[in-house]
Amino acid sequence: MKAWRVTEQGSVDGSPLQLVDEHMPRPTSGELLISVQACGVCRTDLHVVEGDLPIHRPHVVPGHEIVGAITEVGDNTETDFSVGDIVGIPWLRHTCGNCRFCVSGRENLCKASLYTGWDHNGGFAEYAVAPADYALALPTGYSTEELAPLLCAGIIGYSALRRAELPPSGKLGLYGFGASAHIVAQLAQADGATVHVMTRDLGARQLALKMGLASAQGTFDSPPEKLDAAIVFAPIGEAVPTALEAVDSGGTVVLAGIHMTDIPRLNYNRHLFHEKRLLSVEANTRVDARQFLERCQRTHLTIETTVYPFDRALFALRDLRHGRFAGAAVITF
Structure with missing residues (x-):
């Protein structure tokens, strides 16, 4: 089979990935073999490839928004899935199941957690192996290209929105407007929220207005009204004080990225007083x-995608790096 491997971390404007031929993986007990049909291109993939995140597995195959068909079930695997089923393989791949986080419903904080496309090979390949217990049934009414971004961008955005505790008909600010934010905006809108977008990308602002959101302006511009909550998707630490100033008393700012540049010094009275909250979201x-x-089955979402053939995966990462598309990028096979 063919797979893209990280040969040496570095800028995607160079050649940190190579397309290689290798043996097809085999599923062991508890695992599924997936014929990959589509894989989303996430900013976390960019962080892994470029070195913002350390390499956990030498020459890893990135990609953790995987949609594909089960072609083989490992021996002695207990699962409701069967050969031929279309499933999703997300970022979270393994947790211990026994620590205080796992037993309290917070497995995303497990210290033994492992991740697709970081600790184990991911979906920038024709085939991938994944634990059956972490595979996901998918909603109907979406194409494979539309399903892929749901598996990280959608899930982490949903988690961030839930933690923001937006009141009914609340006012939500989104800092950065890529794959995750454009999904969250639709969830919030469906619940009656007013959504304001702050992003440096002009194409993303145009998409926000096309979607009927209340306003779209630059990252460091003030929204036209005080916010009840804000979610920072942009990996820019300088956006955090801006978001804290934009939320009203009692408001919450949620940081949704796995990596962020340093946050500047905060002023307690200006940024945190009046019971403002600052918190992060880790995985899911x-x-x-x-x-x-x-929820995606009940509330149909419009997923904005730019599709790349498998052999153009590096170009997809470059376009993500330079903001050359709005919405989500997806590799198809």
């Missing part, structure tokens, strides 16, 4: 993922 639980995908 399987409960989060299933709840979100069930």
Whole structure:
């Protein structure tokens, strides 16, 4: 089979990935072999390839928004899935199941957690192996290209929105407007929220207005009204004080990225007083993922995608790096 491997971390404007031929993986007990049909291109992939995140597995195959058909079930695997089923393989791949986080429903904080496309090979390949217990049933009514971004961008956005505790008909600010934010905006809109977008990307602002959101302006511009909550998707630490100033008393700012540049010094009175809250979201639980995908079945979302053939995966990462598309990028096979 063919797969893209990280040969040496570095700028995607160079050649940190190589397309190689290798043996097809085989599923062991508890695993599924997936024929990959589509794989989303996430900013986390960019962080892994460019070195913002350390390499956990030498020459890893990136990609953790995988949609594909089960072609083989490992021996002695207990699962409701069968050969031929179309499933989703997300970022979270393994947790211990026994620590205080796992037993309290917070498996995303497990210290033994492992991740697709970072600790184990991911979906920038024709085939991938994944634990059956972490595979996800998918909603109907979406194409494979539309399903792929739901598996990280959608799930983490849903988790961030839930933690923001937006009141009914609340005012939400989104800092950065890529794959995750454009999904969150639709969820919030469906619940009656007013959504304001702050992003440096002009194409993303145009998409926000096309979607009927209340306003779209630059990252460091003030929204036209005080916010009840804000979610920072942009990996820019300088946006955090701006978001804290934009939320009203009692408001919440949620940081949704796995990597962010340093946050500047905060002023307590200006940024945190009046019971403002600042918190982060780490990965997701399987409960989060299933709840979100069930919500996608009830509330149909419009997923903006730019599709790249498998042999153009590096170009997809370059375009993500330079903001050359709005919405989500997806590799198809």
